[in-house]
Amino acid sequence: MSRGASIKVRGLCKTYGSGARAVHALGPIDFDVAAGEFVSLIGPSGCGKSTTMLLVAGLEPITAGRVEIDGRPLTEPLSDVGIVFQDHLLLEFRTALGNVMLQQQIRRLDRDEQRARAAELFSRLGLAGAEDRYPWQLSGGMRQRVSIARALVHDPSMLLMDEPFGALDAITRTQIRHDLELLWLDTRKTVLFITHSIDEAIGLSDRVLVMSPGPGRIVEEIPIDLPRPRPAHLGDHPEFARYARRIYDIFENLGIYRFHRDRP
Template identity: 50%
Template sequence: MTAKAKHLDLWQVSKTYQSAQGPVEAVSDVTMSIEEGDFVSILGPSGCGKSTLMMMLAGLESITDGVVVERGRQVTGPREDVGLIFQDATLLPWLSVLDNVLFPVKILKKPRNEYLRRAHDLLAMVGLSKFENHRPSQLSGGMRQRVSICRALILDPPLLMMDEPFSALDAITRDEMNLALLDIWQKNPKTGVFITHSIREAVLLSDRVLVMGGRPSKVVCDIKIPFGRPRPDDIAESPEFNKLCGELKQYIQSGHKHMEEVST
């Protein structure tokens, strides 16, 4: 089997914030690689630096020490080839669903007509064709997140980063969005980085799961998920799935205990 190319490389990446009490190291000495087309979830206790690490990968947070390289180029700031999705859909309330999806095209002053067909196709893919002229206030939470996914995909970025995009949704809608994202990923394969607190969500969606723990935070576990794609609807009921969830839970609990010991 031909080895996949590396999309992201991190070498001894650290982040230190300055506070009134002195420097606080949030992320320490993270070294890892993410291959092209891999969906990688990052798990860990609250406050362990997951989102900070993702923002450094996206070029939206400065790096104190170390290097992040994307496809052979050092990451030094924001760039167009990354799609971002956050917990809040952050749609513009005065724009229609279609215009929200096309907003990155407008901001970057690209020809709207060249992306209009793609916007229609993306909305059809997530089941929102009939809502193109609606305003965000007319949509449910899950529908708004579908729009935000389409917006992140409109420029067809090779890298998609998601920071707990479904955590504000109710349990039923969250399950629906997980299945929708599996379907979207099957139709639009990308390299993905996904931040979540949900162990089952990470195992369901991912090719690899990284667990962060400790203070300062480090990657304490890197598990390859053995399930192929497309994934069957009942995969979450299998013994192997639940065994993986149990192993990851132990790593997270260990990391959380360490953080409590350090803070006392």
């Protein structure tokens, strides 16, 4: 089991392109994720969530500001990390197990140890028996579970997840959220989790960072003080409704939601 790594983000900005075609996509934003903490970023489409993840992973050049991992400035793509992208991005010509074992091949890790870890993750993620299936033979939920296994198999200290459950139905999302929470409780990796879902953010996080429309800023930081593991039906906690209300209110104040309360 690896300990989590800490993330520190200061004055982070991203502009794509230059001149007349420049798109100011993000920031400036500041935030921290402590080692072993589960933090969600929630915000409207286009506010810069995926951009934030790519900058933290070292996969896109930073326009201004800085990212530090465990106190060291980020200067190259992170390697001690597992990433789940917005789309599952499995290789269609590899089986489920073949996709997960990519990490072992690319990182030249011990094959037997990685196979054992893969087997454990397949079992914990409800994928037992699916090892030899190709992505097109898996449901959307199973594909997403395979991509989570691929992000975890090399035991990274940090997990970056970009809308990992975005394409899934509500029933599958609830189950996979719970499975991820249990895995996280056992491993305590540092997680930066990106979502559009208020339920998911509150259901999983120690802290939720709420972003404004693009170029996104962090407008509020909400610590979520609910016992774990959290129930399937979050509404069982009266405090849940209070947190959800707070986030809806922020979005409404930002003009992201326009509800016509006084309509007859």
